[in-house]
Amino acid sequence: MKRRRKIGLPAALAVALLFAALLAGCGRNExxxxxxxxxxxxxxxxxxxxxxxxxxxxxxxxxxxxxxxxxxxxxxxxxxxxxxxxxxxxxxxxxxxxxxxxxxxxxxxxxxxxxxDGTFLVARKLDGEFDWNMLKGSVFLGQRKGGMPQMAGEFTLKKNGIDPHADLDLIQNIDFANIAAAFASGTGEYVQLFEPQASIFEREGKGRVVASFGVESGKxxxxxxxxxxxxxxxxxxxxxxxxxxxxxxxxxxxxxxxxxxxxxxxxxxxxxxxxxxxxxxxxxxxxxxxxxxxxxxxxxxxxxxxxxxxxxxxxxxxxxxxxxxxxxxxxxxxxxxxxxx
Structure with a gap:
């Protein structure tokens, strides 16, 4: 003959509490x-x-x-x-x-x-104080054409007397999600990066934040x-x-x-x-x-x-x-x- 297993008080209480919790969870999302x-x-x-x-x-x-x-x-x-x-x-x-x-x-x-704008200009190497004219003739790892980071970046560069397409070796063929990795692997002398990536690169010695595109391009x-x-x-x-x-x-x-x-x-x-x-x-x-x-x-x-x-x-x-x-x-x-x- 099969014996019916009794549920002791602690187990019964646990089941009751679990059931109540499930009901409460359903009530919160309902x-x-x-x-x-x-x-x-x-x-x-x-x-x-x-x-x-x-x-x-x-x-x-x-x-x-x-x-x-x-x-x-x-x-x-x-x-x-x-x-x-x-x-x-x-x-x-x-x-x-x-x-x-x-x-x-x-x-x-x-x-x-x-x-x-939420990006910062990161220089791979910088000796002394930054000047925007330092970018002329450099390899600049840019953002996607037509995207806000790139447009705000170009707006800022022009404001500082730099033609982004004539004065820079501008790279724009790297997917947005891979830009930081490309810079870390050695592509470009300058790059636009969001936080926290800009600060992480500073910590790791891979670059230095030298300017804010947010400050430069306005609201x-x-x-x-x-x-x-x-x-x-x-x-x-x-x-x-x-x-x-x-x-x-x-x-x-x-x-x-x-x-x-x-x-x-x-x-x-x-x-x-x-x-x-x-x-x-x-x-x-x-x-x-x-x-x-x-x-x-x-x-x-x-x-x-x-x-x-x-x-x-x-x-x-x-x-x-x-x-x-x-x-x-x-x-x-x-x-x-x-x-x-």
Whole structure:
């Protein structure tokens, strides 16, 4: 005869607690709206995005976000247009390219995250004080043609009396994700790099940061959360909640020092030493790279158009009102101030 095995009190309690935990877990996720984000690269430049996730600001708004790094503006926009992601974190220039190709479903910029270029000029070897004229005749490992890093870089070079195509041996045929590795392996005398890679190379003796393209090129809608107009029209409440969370994160980053921010975003940079993370965030904060609110400002938009025109990448000016919707950002700011619902 088979004997029925009794469950003792500790085991029974464990089962009950497990069941309760499962129910509680289901309850937390029930009704949450899922939004798939594609970020153009993984960088401390996007610290407020990681803060919004880690501090639970998206969750507070009833959102479940899935973050993917898509490595490159062209790849990020392809993912957005194909529906692989719902929201892209990428340079505003990509939305202009899509619009000028005659898209029936334009991509709309609704929440700005960064407001300057995020790259730094790294020199392989430098004796003495840096001068922009040192670049003349050098091998310069550039970014993808038509991308914001390259355009902001060219804008800065021209501002300092350098013709990037006549005065440099300019290399632009290396994929975005492989630029740092190419420089590390010996390609180029100068390169544009985001943090933390620029500081890592300084630590390893592979180069020295000599200038900031963010400081030199001025304020731009450099990296913005955007979505197709059709997605926004169908998901206005979710986009508003998303923008609310972004604004909470921006205010939190504004109000906290680099060390505090670093401790929150470290899970996204497991292979980077904490002191590098701290110094990189401090570098971005000190030059005003992190936007303090999500509004895509018209003056910054016009600066973007000037940069694109200078790079020869703009067929015609695409005005602010055509591809920017500030309503979500304005509502988020109003709500935080106690003026909204």
């Amino acid at each position: 009704g949450a709206t899922k939004i798939r984000i594609g970020e153009v690269t993984r960088s401390l430049f996007y610290a407020p995005e990681y803060v919004a996730i880690e501090k639970g600001f998206f969750e507070e708004e009833g959102l479940e976000v899935e973050l993917t790094t898509t490595f490159g503006g062209d790849k990020t926009m392809t993912a957005l247009l194909s529906g692989t992601i719902d929201v892209a974190l990428v340079g505003s220039e990509t939305s202009i390219y899509v619009y000028q190709q005659g898209a029936d479903d334009p991509v709309i910029n609704f929440a700005q995250l960064t407001q300057t 731009l809608p450099y990296t913005v959360f955007m979505a197709k107009q059709s997605y926004i029209d169908k998901n206005r409440e979710a986009i508003q909640k998303f923008t609310n969370a972004v604004y909470k994160a921006q205010q939190w980053v504004r109000d906290n020092d680099a060390e505090t921010i670093a401790d929150v975003v470290l899970p996204y940079f497991e292979d980077v030493d904490r002191d590098i993370v701290v110094s990189s965030i401090d570098r971005y904060k000190s030059q005003g790279s992190f936007a303090e609110d999500p509004i895509v400002d018209e003056s910054e938009w016009n600066n973007l158009l000037d940069v694109m025109t200078s790079a020869g990448e703009l067929a015609k000016r695409t005005e602010h009102q055509e591809l920017v919707d500030t309503a979500f950002a304005e509502t988020a700011i109003g709500k935080a101030a106690g003026q909204g619902d």
